[in-house]
Amino acid sequence: VEASIPEPQREAWTKNQFDGFKNKDEFEKEVVRHVETTLARSMFNCDDVAAYSATALAFRDRLIKDWNKTQQRQTFTDSKRIYYLSLEFLMGRALDNAMLNVKGKDIAKSALDELGFRIEDIIGQENDAALGNGGLGRLAACFLDSMASLNYPAWGYGLRYRYGIFKQEIIDGYQVEVPDYWLDFNPWEFPRHDVTVDIQFYGHVRKSQDANGKTVANWEGGETVTAVAYDMPIPGYDTPSTNNLRLWSSKAASGEFDFQKFNSGEYESSVADQQRAETISAVLYPNDNLDRGKELRLKQQYFWVAASLYDIVRRFKKSKRAWREFPDQVAIQLNDTHPTLAVVELQRILIDKEGLEWDEAWAIVTATFGYTNHTVLPEALEKWPVGLFQHLLPRHLQIIYDINLFFLQSVEKRFPDDRDMLSRVSIIEESQPKMVRMAYLAIVGSHKVNGVAELHSDLIQTTIFKDFVKIYGADKFTNVTNGITPRRWLHQANPRLSELIASKTGGYDYLKDLTTLNKLEQYVDDKAFRKEWAEIKYANKVRLAKYIKSTLDITVNPAALFDVQVKRIHEYKRQQLNIFGVIYRYLQIKEMSAEERKKQAPRVSIFGGKAAPGYWMAKQIIHLINNVGSVVNKDPDVGDLLKVIFLEDYNVSKAEIIIPASDLSEHISTAGTEASGTSNMKFVLNGGLIIGTCDGANIEITREIGQENIFLFGTLSEDVEDLRHNHTYGKHAVDSGLQKVFDAITSGKFGDANDFGALVSAVRDHGDYYLVSDDFQSYIDTQKMVDEEYKNQEEWVSKCIRSVARMGFFSSDRCINEYAEEIWNIEPLAV
Numbered sequence: 095v096e097a098s099i100p101e102p103q104r105e106a107w108t109k110n111q112f113d114g115f116k117n118k119d120e121f122e123k124e125v126v127r128h129v130e131t132t133l134a135r136s137m138f139n140c141d142d143v144a145a146y147s148a149t150a151l152a153f154r155d156r157l158i159k160d161w162n163k164t165q166q167r168q169t170f171t172d173s174k175r176i177y178y179l180s181l182e183f184l185m186g187r188a189l190d191n192a193m194l195n196v197k198g199k200d201i202a203k204s205a206l207d208e209l210g211f212r213i214e215d216i217i218g219q220e221n222d223a224a225l226g227n228g229g230l231g232r233l234a235a236c237f238l239d240s241m242a243s244l245n246y247p248a249w250g251y252g253l254r255y256r257y258g259i260f261k262q263e264i265i266d267g268y269q270v271e272v273p274d275y276w277l278d279f280n281p282w283e284f285p286r287h288d289v290t291v292d293i294q295f296y297g298h299v300r301k302s303q304d305a306n307g308k309t310v311a312n313w314e315g316g317e318t319v320t321a322v323a324y325d326m327p328i329p330g331y332d333t334p335s336t337n338n339l340r341l342w343s344s345k346a347a348s349g350e351f352d353f354q355k356f357n358s359g360e361y362e363s364s365v366a367d368q369q370r371a372e373t374i375s376a377v378l379y380p381n382d383n384l385d386r387g388k389e390l391r392l393k394q395q396y397f398w399v400a401a402s403l404y405d406i407v408r409r410f411k412k413s414k415r416a417w418r419e420f421p422d423q424v425a426i427q428l429n430d431t432h433p434t435l436a437v438v439e440l441q442r443i444l445i446d447k448e449g450l451e452w453d454e455a456w457a458i459v460t461a462t463f464g465y466t467n468h469t470v471l472p473e474a475l476e477k478w479p480v481g482l483f484q485h486l487l488p489r490h491l492q493i494i495y496d497i498n499l500f501f502l503q504s505v506e507k508r509f510p511d512d513r514d515m516l517s518r519v520s521i522i523e524e525s526q527p528k529m530v531r532m533a534y535l536a537i538v539g540s541h542k543v544n545g546v547a548e549l550h551s552d553l554i555q556t557t558i559f560k561d562f563v564k565i566y567g568a569d570k571f572t573n574v575t576n577g578i579t580p581r582r583w584l585h586q587a588n589p590r591l592s593e594l595i596a597s598k599t600g601g602y603d604y605l606k607d608l609t610t611l612n613k614l615e616q617y618v619d620d621k622a623f624r625k626e627w628a629e630i631k632y633a634n635k636v637r638l639a640k641y642i643k644s645t646l647d648i649t650v651n652p653a654a655l656f657d658v659q660v661k662r663i664h665e666y667k668r669q670q671l672n673i674f675g676v677i678y679r680y681l682q683i684k685e686m687s688a689e690e691r692k693k694q695a696p697r698v699s700i701f702g703g704k705a706a707p708g709y710w711m712a713k714q715i716i717h718l719i720n721n722v723g724s725v726v727n728k729d730p731d732v733g734d735l736l737k738v739i740f741l742e743d744y745n746v747s748k749a750e751i752i753i754p755a756s757d758l759s760e761h762i763s764t765a766g767t768e769a770s771g772t773s774n775m776k777f778v779l780n781g782g783l784i785i786g787t788c789d790g791a792n793i794e795i796t797r798e799i800g801q802e803n804i805f806l807f808g809t810l811s812e813d814v815e816d817l818r819h820n821h822t823y824g825k826h827a828v829d830s831g832l833q834k835v836f837d838a839i840t841s842g843k844f845g846d847a848n849d850f851g852a853l854v855s856a857v858r859d860h861g862d863y864y865l866v867s868d869d870f871q872s873y874i875d876t877q878k879m880v881d882e883e884y885k886n887q888e889e890w891v892s893k894c895i896r897s898v899a900r901m902g903f904f905s906s907d908r909c910i911n912e913y914a915e916e917i918w919n920i921e922p923l924a925v
C-alpha cells in the first residue's frame with residue numbers, strides 16, 4: 095500500500111507528521127492553541143470547562159495518531175480481530191484514564207498548573223459516558239481497557255445513546271429520574287459521516303427463483319433507517335496500541351427526509367420521520383437484570399447488530415479471502431443475549447446475499463460466535479413474541495425457524511425417545527403467545543458458552559442450560575471468571591496506594607501483571623509500611639467525608655468504620671437486609687446505657703445505587719434507607735456511633751471516590767443469584783474487607799485471599815431451593831431479631847408505616863423469596879464480628895494488605911487472556 099504513493103508525496107506527508115507533544119512546553123502550546131483556535135477563546139475567558147476541553151483535545155490528538163497506526167498495523171498484518179458486541183459500555187470519564195495510560199498526567203499537571211488550573215478541577219469537568227446500567231456495562235469497559243493494554247486487535251461495537259443512564263436525584267427520600275444529556279460536548283468521539291449503513295425494518299419476504307433455478311428469499315418493502323458511526327479511541331496502558339469503540343447513531347435515511355416531501359408542504363410529517371428514526375438510538379433502557387420486552391428495544395438490537403455486521407463483513411471482504419476463512423479472521427463475542435440477532439443476521443447475509451448453502455453458512459456462523467451468559471434470574475432471560483418478530487423482521491423469523499428445525503432434527507436423532515426434551519430445548523417456546531428464547535438461540539449459534547464466575551458457570555450447566563450440556567457435551571460450556579482493570583480501579587482511583595505499591599513491588603509494572611502484587615505480602619509485618627497503608631486509607635476516607643459534607647451536609651467521622659453497599663438497587667442484592675441490619679443496630683444502641691455505648695465501634699453505613707424507574711420495590715428500599723437516615727442521623731443518643739448515608743446518583747466517577755474509602759463493603763446477594771459481581775473485586779483491591787454471601791465471585795475471592803480475610807455468612811446456594819419450598823408449603827416464622835425491626839417500622843418510627851408495608855410483608859407474608867429472614871441472624875452475628883475485629887486495627891490492616899497481595903487473579907487482563915485463548919483463538923499483535 096505504501097509503495098503506491100509516489101516518493102515526493104510520501105516525503106511531504108512524512109516530514110509534516112504531527113508528532114504530538116513530548117514535554118510540558120509542547121503540551122502547553124497545544125492547550126493554548128486549542129483554547130484560542132478550536133474553542134475561539136483566550137486567557138481572559140478560559141474557564142475550567144474550556145481548559146478541560148482543550149486538555150482533552152490535546153490528548154485526543156495524541157491518541158488518534160496511535161489509533162491510526164494501530165488500525166494500519168492490523169490491516170497490513172491481516173490479523174484476526176475480536177469484535178465485542180455489547181449494548182452497554184459504562185466508560186465513565188476518559189481524560190484521566192487517557193492521561194495515565196499514555197503516561198502524560200505529570201506533564202499535564204504541571205502545564206495546567208502554569209496556566210492557572212488545578213488538574214483535579216479540570217478532570218472533574220467531564221461528564222461520565224454512562225452508556226450502561228451496572229456490572230455488565232462496566233465489565234465491557236474494563237475489557238476494552240485490557241484488550242488494548244494487551245495489544246489484541248479488538249473493536250467494541252455499541253449504540254451511541256443520546257441519553258445514558260438517568261441521573262438520580264433524591265427528593266424527600268424518593269428517587270427522581272432526570273435525563274442524562276451527556277453529548278453536549280464530547281471531545282472523545284469522532285463522527286464518521288462517511289461510514290453509514292442503511293438498516294431495514296418491517297416489510298415482507300418474497301421468494302423467487304434465481305438463474306440456476308434456486309429459490310431465493312427477497313426481503314422487500316418496509317422502512318429504512320441510517321446508522322452513522324461514531325468512533326472513540328481506546329488507549330492501552332503503556333503501549334501504543336489504541337483500539338476503537340464504534341458506536342452507532344440513528345438518523346433518517348436520506349430518502350426518508352427528502353426535499354420532495356419537504357417542498358411539497360409536508361414539512362411536519364417530514365420532521366416526524368426524522369424524529370422517529372432518531373428515536374432508535376435516543377435512550378438506554380434503564381433496567382438491570384430485567385427484560386421488559388419493548389418493541390423499540392428489539393429495534394435497537396437489530397439496528398446495532400445489523401450495522402456492526404455490515405461493517406465487519408465489509409472489512410473482511412477487502413481481504414478477498416474465501417468465506418470459509420471468515421472464522422479465522424473474525425471472532426464475535428455476544429455480551430449477554432442482547433446481540434443474539436447477529437447470529438441470524440450473519441446467516442442471512444451468507445445465504446441471501448452471498449449465495450452460500452445453508453450448511454456451509456451455518457458452519458461459519460457457529461465457528462464465529464461466542465456467547466457470555468450473565469445471569470440465571472428468570473426475569474432477566476430475554477424472550478421476544480414471535481408476532482413481533484414476524485412484523486419487524488420477517489426474514490429473520492424464517493431463518494430462526496429453520497435454525498430451530500435443523501437443531502431439533504439433530505436432537506431427535508440423538509435422543510429419539512425424548513419428546514419432552516424437544517419441547518424443552520426448542521428455540522420457540524410453545525406458549526400463548528409463542529416466544530423466541532434468545533439464550534437458546536445464542537447457545538445454538540455459538541461454539542462456546544461461558545458463565546462469569548465458577549459458581550455461576552456450574553449453575554447454568556446444571557440448571558437453565560442442563561439439556562444443552564447433554565446435547566453438545568461439556569466442552570462447549572466453560573467458565574471465565576470476571577475481572578477488573580487495575581489501571582482505573584487502583585492506579586486512577588487510588589493514586590497514593592498505587593504509588594506505595596509501586597515503591598514496594600519494583601515500579602508500576604504490577605499494573606501490567608497484577609500477580610506481582612504478591613510481593614506485598616513480605617511487608618505485612620513492616621510497621622512503617624502498615625502505617626503508611628493505614629494513612630492512605632484514612633486520607634481516602636477524609637476525601638469521602640468531605641464529599642458527604644458538601645453534598646448532604648452531614649458530618650461523618652473518618653475514624654468510624656465505613657461500611658459501604660453501592661450497586662444497582664435490587665431485591666436479589668438485598669439492600670433490604672442491610673438496612674434492616676442498620677435498624678437493628680440502631681435499636682440496640684437506643685437500649686444501651688451510656689457506659690455500653692462507649693464500648694461501641696462507630697460506624698457509617700453508606701448506600702448508593704439506582705433503582706430501575708419501573709421497579710417499585712427497589713424504590714421503596716431507597717425510601718426506607720433515606721428515612722432511617724433522617725431519624726438516626728439526628729438522634730443525640732446515637733451521635734457518632736451510627737450514621738446512615740445515601741449517596742445520590744452513584745456512577746463510575748463516584749465509585750472512584752467511594753471504593754478507595756471503604757473499610758467494609760457488602761456483597762450480600764441471596765446465594766446463587768449474583769452471577770459474579772465485580773465491585774467486590776474493586777473493594778478488596780483498594781484495601782477494604784468484604785462481608786458477603788457464598789455467591790458469585792465472592793467464592794473465588796475467598797479462595798484466593800483466604801477465608802480468614804473475609805466475613806462470609808448465610809445460606810449456601812444448594813440449600814436455597816429447599817428453603818424456598820419450605821416457605822411456601824411449611825411454616826416459617828420470621829427471625830426474632832428481624833421481628834423487632836419490623837415492629838419498629840410498623841410503629842411508624844421511620845415515617846408512615848404504610849410506605850414500607852410491602853417491604854415487610856415480602857418477607858413476613860409472601861414467602862421471603864430472597865431468604866432475608868433465613869440469613870438475618872447470621873448476618874447480624876457476622877457484623878458483630880466485624881465490630882470486634884475492627885477494634886484491633888493492627889490486625890485489620892494486616893488482613894487488608896494480605897488480601898490486596900493475593901488479588902492478582904482478578905485483573906481483567908487475566909480474564910481477557912482466557913477469552914483469547916479458549917474462545918477467540920486470537921493472538922496479541924506485536925507493536
Ligand code: Z15
Pocket residue numbers: 227228229230231233382383384430468469474546576768769770771772790
Ligand atoms: C447486569 O449488569 C448483569 C447481568 C445481567 O444479566 C444484566 Cl441484564 C445486567 C451483571 C450481573 O448481575 C453481575 O453479577 C455480573 O458481575 C455482571 O453482570 C458482569 O458479568
